[in-house]
Amino acid sequence: MTHVGDALVDQLVRRGTRRAYTVPGESFLPLLDAFDRHEGAQLVSTRHESGAAFMAEADAKLTGVPAVVMATRGVGASNLAIGVHTARQDSTPMIVLLGQVETSYLGREAFQEVDLPAFYGELTKWAETVTTPARLPESLDRAWHAATSGRPGPVMLALPADVLDGELPEGDAWRPSVAEPVPATLPTDAVEQIVERLQAARAPVIIAGGGAQAARDELIALAEASGSGVYASFRRQDVFPNEHPHYCGHLALGPPPETLAALQTADVVLVAGSRLSEITTQSYTLPSPGAWVAQLDCDPHSVGAVLPVDVGAAVDVRSALAALTECARAHPTPPRDWSAAHDAYLSSSSPERDPHTALEPQGVMRELAAVFPADTIMANDAGNFSAFGHRYWRFRHPRSQLGSTNGAMGYGVPAAVAAALAAPHRDVVGLVGDGGFLMTGQEIETAVRHRLDLTVVVFRNGLYGTIALHQMREVGRTSAVTIGDVDIRGLAQAYGAAAWRVEAGAELAPALEGARAYKGPAVVDVLVDPDVLSPSVHRRDLQSGAGQPRSA
Numbered sequence: 438m439t440h441v442g443d444a445l446v447d448q449l450v451r452r453g454t455r456r457a458y459t460v461p462g463e464s465f466l467p468l469l470d471a472f473d474r475h476e477g478a479q480l481v482s483t484r485h486e487s488g489a490a491f492m493a494e495a496d497a498k499l500t501g502v503p504a505v506v507m508a509t510r511g512v513g514a515s516n517l518a519i520g521v522h523t524a525r526q527d528s529t530p531m532i533v534l535l536g537q538v539e540t541s542y543l544g545r546e547a548f549q550e551v552d553l554p555a556f557y558g559e560l561t562k563w564a565e566t567v568t569t570p571a572r573l574p575e576s577l578d579r580a581w582h583a584a585t586s587g588r589p590g591p592v593m594l595a596l597p598a599d600v601l602d603g604e605l606p607e608g609d610a611w612r613p614s615v616a617e618p619v620p621a622t623l624p625t626d627a628v629e630q631i632v633e634r635l636q637a638a639r640a641p642v643i644i645a646g647g648g649a650q651a652a653r654d655e656l657i658a659l660a661e662a663s664g665s666g667v668y669a670s671f672r673r674q675d676v677f678p679n680e681h682p683h684y685c686g687h688l689a690l691g692p693p694p695e696t697l698a699a700l701q702t703a704d705v706v707l708v709a710g711s712r713l714s715e716i717t718t719q720s721y722t723l724p725s726p727g728a729w730v731a732q733l734d735c736d737p738h739s740v741g742a743v744l745p746v747d748v749g750a751a752v753d754v755r756s757a758l759a760a761l762t763e764c765a766r767a768h769p770t771p772p773r774d775w776s777a778a779h780d781a782y783l784s785s786s787s788p789e790r791d792p793h794t795a796l797e798p799q800g801v802m803r804e805l806a807a808v809f810p811a812d813t814i815m816a817n818d819a820g821n822f823s824a825f826g827h828r829y830w831r832f833r834h835p836r837s838q839l840g841s842t843n844g845a846m847g848y849g850v851p852a853a854v855a856a857a858l859a860a861p862h863r864d865v866v867g868l869v870g871d872g873g874f875l876m877t878g879q880e881i882e883t884a885v886r887h888r889l890d891l892t893v894v895v896f897r898n899g900l901y902g903t904i905a906l907h908q909m910r911e912v913g914r915t916s917a918v919t920i921g922d923v924d925i926r927g928l929a930q931a932y933g934a935a936a937w938r939v940e941a942g943a944e945l946a947p948a949l950e951g952a953r954a955y956k957g958p959a960v961v962d963v964l965v966d967p968d969v970l971s972p973s974v975h976r977r978d979l980q981s982g983a984g985q986p987r988s989a
Contacts, residue, residue: 455477801825816852937959
């Protein structure tokens with residue numbers, strides 16, 4: 438017989454999980470002990486459940502393998518929810534294990550009890566309470582399959598204390614079932630139809646999302662063989678090399694208008710591994726009406742869900758792109774010139790070297806590009822500063838961007854910690870505002886305890902900049918957006934990190950160089966200009982009437 442905790446952890450490791458993130462709780466003590474003792478697993482204790490969930494999400498996004506996040510009953514589960522919602526909207530596989538009250542107490546509102554499957558039903562692909570040790574192998578198998586198949590996402594198992602204290606027979610009970618795979622290739626007629634449309638088009642464009650992350654080579658080959666331009670969906674800029682001559686830009690919040698021109702005028706659009714979110718489609722206005730659209734996705738529920746498509750298929754995206762490339766190469770067409778669209782992107786992503794803007798966010802991004810290598814993993818938080826990271830950092834290497842498409846604040850520091858754990862051989866930079874840092878910056882202590890090499894750059898402007906921008910545009914004034922003058926350098930040092938405070942342009946490059954050279958967690962606190970709300974909007978521009986209150 439094997440203890441439930443040991444058996445569960447062993448099976449997760451056998452399936453590929455390497456790390457579990459948690460805030461320890463009394464309701465899942467056997468799991469904590471089992472993870473800590475297992476040679477193939479690393480148990481990471483964090484300072485808050487939201488940090489643990491963000492770390493697990495970033496870990497899986499970077500590696501492609503589900504990480505585990507654990508919390509206790511209602512209170513821990515509530516704190517965990519923001520990171521689980523991030524995994525849901527970002528299509529990231531995640532295994533959520535929650536301690537629960539004893540089975541005999543269920544339904545009595547016992548201490549910290551919540552109906553966890555009901556609570557997590559909207560946030561996960563699948564959620565269940567395991568009520569007996571004998572059902573655990575079946576439940577874990579179903580959970581793993583749900584997390585990793587179709588459109589990936591989070592799943593939750595609630596584990597009552599008496600179930601975790603039980604035992605299981607070894608051997609046959611843990612044989613995983615064999616799931617039906619996603620169809621590997623497109624039907625031949627669909628392949629020929631899509632290629633014919635791409636090659637006959639005046640200006641064909643591919644929108645590539647996270648579902649094409651493992652198909653980078655195939656995506657490049659198809660773009661070249663079919664003469665198509667390529668856009669990256671929101672916060673998926675690393676899916677295609679940004680300096681490739683076919684790259685047209687990033688479908689982000691408030692992109693430069695000139696970078697959208699190629700998509701706005703495209704007559705044929707192939708969507709590869711993107712669910713076409715609100716931001717990617719620019720509020721559901723793109724692709725333009727009248728464009729012929731094909732959508733390829735691993736999840737049948739995503740195909741045609743946002744707009745009608747002329748050809749749609751639930752397939753393995755990588756295999757489908759390879760089949761399209763083979764067909765396109767068999768029927769070559771003259772290459773198309775994407776230099777105008779690519780030059781528009783390059784121009785918009787090249788910050789000017791102006792000493793007067795050294796402490797504006799674009800100046801910070803310019804210096805980061807000069808100090809850190811091209812394959813650096815960039816983990817960005819939510820906030821107005823993130824638009825500068827999207828615009829001015831060029832993603833040349835695969836799996837080098839960690840960003841939450843649901844816009845959750847507090848993501849940046851935990852994601853950087855997870856990246857340093859999962860990819861210790863690579864440079865890691867966390868981009869975060871002072872608002873996000875003050876939410877989860879305590880995870881710097883986690884990085885110090887695990888002796889991780891990473892750099893966190895804080896764009897400190899003393900306000901919630903995105904909300905200030907909306908307020909100025911909508912009502913002409915701001916409210917509830919001010920952040921106090923916190924000594925972030927001192928706070929980081931108190932956690933045990935090296936830290937720099939940058940108040941003048943000449944101090945920025947030496948601080949970044951020192952942070953990169955430091956062997957351990959480093960924080961660079963940059964006092965950026967609070968007047969700069971976005972790459973194209975300054976607060977002073979909204980003071981003269983453009984942001985007056987709407988009339989009733």
